[in-house]
Amino acid sequence: MSPVAFACRSNGGSCEWTVETDSNEGILQPFAEHQKCAYHVPVLSDVQRHQVAAPIRSV
Numbered sequence: 001m002s003p004v005a006f007a008c009r010s011n012g013g014s015c016e017w018t019v020e021t022d023s024n025e026g027i028l029q030p031f032a033e034h035q036k037c038a039y040h041v042p043v044l045s046d047v048q049r050h051q052v053a054a055p056i057r058s059v
């Protein structure tokens with residue numbers, strides 16, 4: 001599986017947070033943590049989960 005990257009910006013965020021991992025699932029966990037710490041969003045909504053899957057690009 002090729003590595004993928006996800007930027008908070010591509011989810012509408014305003015910071016420089018990014019994650020690189022080797023699967024879409026690997027993005028959800030750290031992104032959920034980031035939403036919790038940075039935006040005080042305790043859990044990802046279904047809409048956010050959907051958005052996480054959409055803008056992923058291969059690196």
Ligand SMILES: [Zn+2]
Pocket residue numbers: 008009013014015016017034038
């Ligand atoms: Zn952010």
